[in-house]
Amino acid sequence: MSASVYVDGGALPWRDTPCAGVRWKKLEFDAASGRSAVLLRFEPGAAYLAHRHPAGEEYLVLEGSLEDGGASWGAGTWVRHPPGSAHRPSSRAGCLLFVRLGAPIEPLSGAGP
Numbered sequence: 516m517s518a519s520v521y522v523d524g525g526a527l528p529w530r531d532t533p534c535a536g537v538r539w540k541k542l543e544f545d546a547a548s549g550r551s552a553v554l555l556r557f558e559p560g561a562a563y564l565a566h567r568h569p570a571g572e573e574y575l576v577l578e579g580s581l582e583d584g585g586a587s588w589g590a591g592t593w594v595r596h597p598p599g600s601a602h603r604p605s606s607r608a609g610c611l612l613f614v615r616l617g618a619p620i621e622p623l624s625g626a627g628p
Contacts, residue, residue, distance in 0.1 A: 581610045
């Protein structure tokens, strides 16, 4: 990277995911590596499909709370999952996350929304 990059996340449209009540905004995507950074919004009661992170994942809870790994993580919590980890996050109250991935997720077979 040779220059700074600026993205106005507020001006980007929310996009649907395959999961009801979960939407996202793409901040960055590198097609060569699959690395990405996104904003992810869960409406109250929404859950994401079960999936694996081949290159790991990190997220920061910006608003609300996210249920993941048997715990509830509130605003200001940063979580990093190792490569190969799998989970099915959900949010009882709703939340907004900043998510960074080293590679695209892999849905687990038979794991619907």
